Amino acid sequence: MKKINTNNSELEQLKKLLLESELKKLEELEKKIDLIKFESYDQDSILSKITPLFDRLLLDSLQAKYSKTTGILSVYVAQIIARSSDHNKEELSKSLQPIISPAIKKEIEDNRDGMVDTFYPIIGNIVSKYVTQAIKELMETINKNIESGLSISKYKRKVKAKISGVSETELLLEESHSTTIYSFLVIQKDTGLLIADAHLDNKKIEDPHMVASMASAMKDFINDWVDNNTSSQEVQILSYGDATLYIESAGSAYIIAFLDDEPDRTLRREINKYFGSLVDAYSSFFSKFDGDDSVDEVKYISQNLYAQLNKLYKVDKKEKKNSNTLKYIFMFITFLLLMYGLNISYKWYRKHQLLEEIYTKTSQKIIINNENNHLTLIGQVDSISKSHKIENIVKRSTKLDIKNNLSISLKNLDNTLKAKDIMINNKIDFTQSQHLKEYKDLKEEISDILNRLKNLEKSNDRFKNIINIRSKIYSKLDDSLKNNICYESKTHSLNSKELNLFTASSSNLKDNKMNLFQDCLERYLDIIVDYKEYVSKIVIEGYSDSSGKLKENIDISSNRAKKIKLFIENMPIVKDNNLNELLRTEAYGSANSIFIDGKEDKNASRRVEVKFKIDSKKILNKLKRIIGD
Amino acid sequence: MIRKKILLLGDFSVGKTSLIRRYIDKTFDDSYLTTIGVKISEKELTIDDVDLKLLIWDVEGATKTKKIPLAYFKGASAAIFVADVSRKDTMSSIANHIETFLEVNPNANYVIAYNKSDLLSKEEEASLILPNNSFLSSAKKDENIEILFEILAKEIVTQYKEKGR
Numbered sequence: 001m002k003k004i005n006t007n008n009s010e011l012e013q014l015k016k017l018l019l020e021s022e023l024k025k026l027e028e029l030e031k032k033i034d035l036i037k038f039e040s041y042d043q044d045s046i047l048s049k050i051t052p053l054f055d056r057l058l059l060d061s062l063q064a065k066y067s068k069t070t071g072i073l074s075v076y077v078a079q080i081i082a083r084s085s086d087h088n089k090e091e092l093s094k095s096l097q098p099i100i101s102p103a104i105k106k107e108i109e110d111n112r113d114g115m116v117d118t119f120y121p122i123i124g125n126i127v128s129k130y131v132t133q134a135i136k137e138l139m140e141t142i143n144k145n146i147e148s149g150l151s152i153s154k155y156k157r158k159v160k161a162k163i164s165g166v167s168e169t170e171l172l173l174e175e176s177h178s179t180t181i182y183s184f185l186v187i188q189k190d191t192g193l194l195i196a197d198a199h200l201d202n203k204k205i206e207d208p209h210m211v212a213s214m215a216s217a218m219k220d221f222i223n224d225w226v227d228n229n230t231s232s233q234e235v236q237i238l239s240y241g242d243a244t245l246y247i248e249s250a251g252s253a254y255i256i257a258f259l260d261d262e263p264d265r266t267l268r269r270e271i272n273k274y275f276g277s278l279v280d281a282y283s284s285f286f287s288k289f290d291g292d293d294s295v296d297e298v299k300y301i302s303q304n305l306y307a308q309l310n311k312l313y314k315v316d317k318k319e320k321k322n323s324n325t326l327k328y329i330f331m332f333i334t335f336l337l338l339m340y341g342l343n344i345s346y347k348w349y350r351k352h353q354l355l356e357e358i359y360t361k362t363s364q365k366i367i368i369n370n371e372n373n374h375l376t377l378i379g380q381v382d383s384i385s386k387s388h389k390i391e392n393i394v395k396r397s398t399k400l401d402i403k404n405n406l407s408i409s410l411k412n413l414d415n416t417l418k419a420k421d422i423m424i425n426n427k428i429d430f431t432q433s434q435h436l437k438e439y440k441d442l443k444e445e446i447s448d449i450l451n452r453l454k455n456l457e458k459s460n461d462r463f464k465n466i467i468n469i470r471s472k473i474y475s476k477l478d479d480s481l482k483n484n485i486c487y488e489s490k491t492h493s494l495n496s497k498e499l500n501l502f503t504a505s506s507s508n509l510k511d512n513k514m515n516l517f518q519d520c521l522e523r524y525l526d527i528i529v530d531y532k533e534y535v536s537k538i539v540i541e542g543y544s545d546s547s548g549k550l551k552e553n554i555d556i557s558s559n560r561a562k563k564i565k566l567f568i569e570n571m572p573i574v575k576d577n578n579l580n581e582l583l584r585t586e587a588y589g590s591a592n593s594i595f596i597d598g599k600e601d602k603n604a605s606r607r608v609e610v611k612f613k614i615d616s617k618k619i620l621n622k623l624k625r626i627i628g629d
Numbered sequence: 630m631i632r633k634k635i636l637l638l639g640d641f642s643v644g645k646t647s648l649i650r651r652y653i654d655k656t657f658d659d660s661y662l663t664t665i666g667v668k669i670s671e672k673e674l675t676i677d678d679v680d681l682k683l684l685i686w687d688v689e690g691a692t693k694t695k696k697i698p699l700a701y702f703k704g705a706s707a708a709i710f711v712a713d714v715s716r717k718d719t720m721s722s723i724a725n726h727i728e729t730f731l732e733v734n735p736n737a738n739y740v741i742a743y744n745k746s747d748l749l750s751k752e753e754e755a756s757l758i759l760p761n762n763s764f765l766s767s768a769k770k771d772e773n774i775e776i777l778f779e780i781l782a783k784e785i786v787t788q789y790k791e792k793g794r
Contacts, residue, residue, distance in 0.1 A: 191634045191704025192669075193684065209632060213669040213684045220700035221665040291632040291706075292789070 183258035192216030198305030252287040374401040486520035493611040497604035507559035536615035545602035546590040558587030630680040639711035647768035702733040707781040
C-alpha cells in the first residue's frame with residue numbers, strides 16, 4: 001500500500017474533522033481509567049464502595065430463614081465474648097452493662113413468670129440461706145435474753161427444756177401463743193363418713209359431713225402423694241388461711257381437731273392423749289361404723305367430744321386471760337416508763353430553754369443543778385445585778401427553792417460597786433428633789449383639807465342651830481317669861497286667863513288689865529322676832545265662857561281674838577319687823593272652858609291664847625342647803 | 630339417718646360432673662376436683678321411711694400422668710360408672726373401672742350410666758345393647774339421672790333393713 005505523505009497539521013485537522021466524537025470519548029475513557037487506577041490504590045475509597053454492599057449482604061443473610069450466617073456468627077460471637085472475658089473482663093463488663101440491664105428489665109416485664117422460674121433456684125437458695133442464718137441469729141439472741149432473764153418461770157422453762165430436749169427458745173415461743181380448738185371431728189377412715197363431731201357455739205361448721213369427707217379425701221390424697229415420694233411420715237397438719245386441721249390417724253378412724261393456728265407441742269400432746277383415750281374406748285365401734293348415726297355410741301362420742309372441747313376452751317380462755325393480765329401489767333409498766341422518760345425529757349427541755357433564756361437576756365452562761373428539791377445556780381457572772389436577774393428568771397419558771405451560788409470576779413465587783421455608788425448618789429439627789437416637791441404638794445393639800453374642815457365645822461354649827469331652833473325659842477321664852485302669869489311654860493304660849501281681860505259677853509278690854517298682857521306680848525314677840533324666818537304663823541286664839549249660845553260664843557271669841565290681833569299689829573316690834581303678816585286669829589267659843597274644882601271660872605274662860613308655829617318646811621330647806629354646801 | 634359413700638367413676642369428659650350437678654343438694658367448689666381429683670357432693674333422700682344421706686365422691690378419671698389414690702375407693706357402698714356413648718373408648722374402659730372398684734369394695738352395688746344420649750340418633754340408640762344395671766342418660770336433657778341414684782339408694786336401704794335395724 002502506498003503511503004500518503006501529508007504534513008502533521010493537516011493530518012491533525014483531518015483527524016479532528018473525521019474523529020471528533022470518538023476522540024472525546026477516548027479522552028473521557030482515559031480520565032476514567034486514571035480515576036480507577038487511583039481508586040484501586042486508595043483504601044478509603046475502596047472501603048466506602050464495598051461497605052454498603054457488605055452490610056446489605058450481611059443483613060440479607062441474617063434475615064434469611066435458613067441462613068448459615070447466624071450459626072457461624074453465634075459461634076464466633078460466643079468465642080469473642082469468651083476471649084474478651086478472659087483477657088479484658090472489666091472492659092467487657094463496661095460494654096455489656098448498658099445493654100444487659102435494660103434487656104433484663106424488658107424480659108422481666110414481658111415474661112415475669114419465666115424469669116421467676118429461671119432465677120428461683122438461685123435466689124430461692126440465697127434467700128433460704130440468709131433467712132436461715134437470720135433465724136439462727138434471732139434464736140441465739142432470744143437464748144441469750146433468756147439466759148440473762150430472772151424469773152421463776154425461767155427456771156421452770158429450763159427444767160422443762162432439759163427434760164423434753166426442746167430448746168428454751170421453742171418453749172418460749174410456744175408459751176407466747178395460745179391456740180384455740182374450735183371443732184373435733186371423728187371420721188371413719190375408709191368411708192370418710194363422719195362418726196361424731198363437736199363444735200364451739202360460735203364456730204359451727206355448716207355441713208360437717210361434707211367437710212369430713214373432703215378432709216378424708218385430702219388426707220388420702222396427700223398421704224398417697226407422700227407415699228409415692230418415699231416419705232414414711234404421715235401428714236398430720238393441714239393449714240389453709242386462718243384454719244388449721246390437726247389430723248391424727250388412729251386405727252380405722254381419723255380424729256381431726258380444727259384450730260385457729262398450728263398447735264404447739266403441749267397442745268398436740270394433749271390432743272393426742274385425748275385421741276388415744278377415744279380410740280381405747282371406741283376403736284371397735286370405729287371399724288364397725290356403717291353410717292347409721294342413730295346408735296348410742298355416736299351420742300356418747302359426741303358428748304365426750306363436746307366435754308373435752310369445752311374443757312380445753314376454758315383452759316385456753318384462762319390462759320389467754322392470764323396472758324392478757326401480764327400484757328396489761330407490761331403495758332402499764334411500759335406506760336410508766338414512758339411517762340418517766342417524757343418527764344425527764346421535759347425537764348431537760350425546760351432546763352435547756354431556761355439556760356437559753358438566761359443567755360439571751362444576760363449573756364451569761366451558767367449551770368443549773370437540780371438537787372434535793374432545790375435548784376442550785378452555779379457559774380461566774382459579770383455583776384450582782386445579772387446574778388439577781390438570773391435568779392429572777394429562774395424563779396419565774398419554777399416553784400422549787402433556788403440556791404444562788406453564782407460568783408462575781410473581784411474586778412467586776414469593784415466596777416459594779418463604783419457604778420452602784422454613782423447610781424445611789426444620783427438616786428439620792430433625785431429622791432431629795434422629789435421629796436421636796438411631794439412635801440409642797442402635801443402642804444397645799446393639808447391646808448385645803450383644813451379649810452374644808454373649818455367650813456364643815458361652820459356648817460355643822462349652823463346645822464345644829466337649825467335643828468335646835470324650836471328648843472332654843474322655847475328655852476329663851478322660858479327664861480324671859482318665867483313665873484309670869486301670862487306665860488304657860490308647858491305650851492310655850494301666852495294665856496290671858498289669869499288677867500280677866502274681857503268683860504262678859506263682849507270683846508271689850510278692861511283698861512287696867514291690858515298693860516300687863518302688853519308687857520307679856522312684847523317679851524314674847526321680842527324672842528320670836530329673832531326666829532321670824534322659821535315661824536310660819538303667830539296664832540291668836542279667842543275663847544268665851546260657856547254661858548250663852550254656841551254661835552254667839554264663837555262670835556264673841558272671834559271678836560276677842562281680832563281685838564288682840566289689832567292690838568298686836570299696832571305694837572312697834574310688830575310693825576318694825578313685819579310680823580303682822582304672820583298674825584292669824586282662830587275662834588273656839590266655849591271650847592276648853594276653864595274649870596276649877598268642877599266649877600267653871602268664867603272670868604278665866606273669857607280669854608285669848610297667843611301661840612307660834614314653827615315652819616318645818618323652812619327648816620328642812622335650810623338643812624338641805626347646808627348639806628348641799 | 631344413715632349415711633353412705635357413693636362413687637362416681639369414669640374416664641375424662643364423660644359428663645360425670647354435669648350429671649351430678651343435675652342431682653345434688655350441696656357441693657364443694659369444682660376447684661377441688663382439679664386439685665385433688667375428687668369433689669364431694671351431698672344428697673338427702675327418704676326411701677321407705679328411712680332417711681338417707683348420700684355423700685357422692687365425684688372421682689376424676691385417671692390418666693397416664695395423673696393417678697387417683699385408691700384410698701378414694703375405700704368404704705364406698707356403691708358406685709355409678711359413667712361412659713360417653715359418643716366415645717367408644719370410654720365405654721370399653723368401664724370394665725376396668727368396675728374391676729378396680731370391686732377389688733376394693735367386693736360387696737358394693739353399682740349401676741352404669743351411658744351418658745350424652747342426646748348425641749345419639751334414633752338408629753344408633755336402637756342398635757345399642759346395654760348390659761344389666763345400665764341406663765342411657767343425658768345430663769343435658771335431664772334424662773335418667775335420678776333413677777341411677779335411686780336404684781342404689783333403694784339397694785342400700787334394703788341391705789340396711791335386712792341387717793335388722
